[in-house]
Amino acid sequence: MNIISVEENIGLPKYKQIVLSVEKAITSGNLKKGDALPSINAIKNKFFLSRDTVLMAFNELKARGIIESIVGKGYYLKSESIDVTQKVFLLFDELNAFKENLYTSFLNSLNDNIQVDIFFHHFSYDMFSKLISDNIGSYNYYIIMPANLSQTKKVIEKLPFDKVYILDQIHDELKQYPAIYQNFEDDIYNSLKRAITLLNKYKKIVLLFPEKKQPQGMLVGFQKFRKSTNFQHEVINSLDDRKLEKGEVYLVLDDQNLIVLIKKMKDQKLTIGKDIGIISYNETLLKEIVEGGITTISTDFNQMGKRLAQMILNKERVHIENQNDLIIRNSL
């Protein structure tokens, strides 16, 4: 069966003729999942092409998930669906509620024939490294949400430089890659500054900073703020056994602790927004309603997903700080 055909001097690049040949062979049924393709050398010799030309075609097909390669063996048909034109590798830290908005707005801003595959590294270096290594060459774009893992750069460097995008947090060593991220330090600092008149109702500001998972920039931004003011301050990592005092305002980063805090407040018969202030991180639907409204500092995840899609579609190599909003509500 002659699967590939390449002609000289027709208005179509040779590598595209090869791609098209494979697509045609699939639709006509001549090529089935698992079938072996002719080797690079065989095609090169038959049509007097450069090895690179054939490789270019096969790389495109591989990134679209249509074929796969096995070193030392050859190329094999992996999928019979040719309507996917591009594939995106999206590596998150973990699955949580905030990913929902980000992911759906990202998807909706892309073309229909772009497939997005999601992975999670769970803050494990081994997982992070394995997922990236296993998927080299299989995608057109790699979007990576880094974590506080050493060697991050070393792993990412294995990927083609111009296909990598950094998401949500940026490290100094990754500055060379395009990115859309939260500036946790400035976001916390500026939001607190903006809320200063309301904060002045309180005597002491308390940061609840429980996890190693939280970006360090948050702590830095908080420290910067309290140095620039005369507030009493405290950083704690848990609410266990803590007695709330009138005049304290809490900056809470996760929703689990937000619940605990509100319950404690009620137990001690303290009034939110008067005796105790609360600022919560990351906006969610229900915070608009809870206790007459919880003041939040949050990035706009919808915007982030939308802008990320634009960056990829327009091949923009830029650094974008995603917009952060302070939403003042009853709790402050």
Place this chain on the structure above:
Amino acid sequence: MNIISVEENIGLPKYKQIVLSVEKAITSGNLKKGDALPSINAIKNKFFLSRDTVLMAFNELKARGIIESIVGKGYYLKSESIDVTQKVFLLFDELNAFKENLYTSFLNSLNDNIQVDIFFHHFSYDMFSKLISDNIGSYNYYIIMPANLSQTKKVIEKLPFDKVYILDQIHDELKQYPAIYQNFEDDIYNSLKRAITLLNKYKKIVLLFPEKKQPQGMLVGFQKFRKSTNFQHEVINSLDDRKLEKGEVYLVLDDQNLIVLIKKMKDQKLTIGKDIGIISYNETLLKEIVEGGITTISTDFNQMGKRLAQMILNKERVHIENQNDLIIRNSL
């Protein structure tokens, strides 16, 4: 007994096919400790291989401590404990907040050496079909959350029968597969029945059933309940332009509409749990706090993930209705 099998022209190195054959023979019980393996020459002649190819496979097995060689005699099975990293294919409908608990409890209940890959079909038949077709043969287990898609069974049938598990909702045509699911019909019906004394405070029950994505069982359960009582009832698909009336109790399936409802209530100066009742579907952290507590009907996603992991680890071919709880709070 034919322990070894090697095929020509498939995307798997021949020596790996031999290793895999031995692993399979062990897990299926065809090969026991002390059993002799076919000799190198026997395998070489049967499958027309090079001696080295067979040797490479046996060397790998020897290095892993699975077989041992006795000079002049042959190869013998030394250990039946093979640690292969198992792979799980997990196909969700879409990414949303409720998947978080389910997924993390599932992961945490599995062994460390099990890798779970997540996919989303987004209620598209093409996507559903492609994802399953492309990944045939690549995973040890396939966990599938079906949707209201026709031909579901036909697609799933392409997978090995004993590796498929159904998640969250079960259809009649899929009854032959093991499953852990929500019984939406009974859950709604029984929860409403259980809440009957509180519901009697109200005159009319309203189901807000907006999306085609919501399982039909919910509607059926609701209809069954209202037929068994004398409640006035109504099914609406949106709160737009709706004026709330005192004595109405709302069953709300999604959180977006829950917010809208609570806001409307406040605008009309109606009191929750007195003038207007609310029952919300799917428990989340904040519902414990909102408006003094929102009554919820919800399955236990933690339990679901944990039980699913058990099913897989113990190879249980069972049908399990996941536990559903009615949590009565201030809003009813």
Place this chain on the structure above:
DNA sequence: TCTAATTTGTGCGTATGTATG
């Protein structure tokens, strides 16, 4: 165990045509 042939993977250099400003 060694040698050899074939395959993919990767990096570097070069040349040409085309579009853009």
Place this chain on the structure above:
DNA sequence: GCATACATACGCACAAATTAG
């Protein structure tokens, strides 16, 4: 007309995996 960037195409060298004899 000139400079530049980009896509296309070619050639070569070496590495690593697979398989054969």
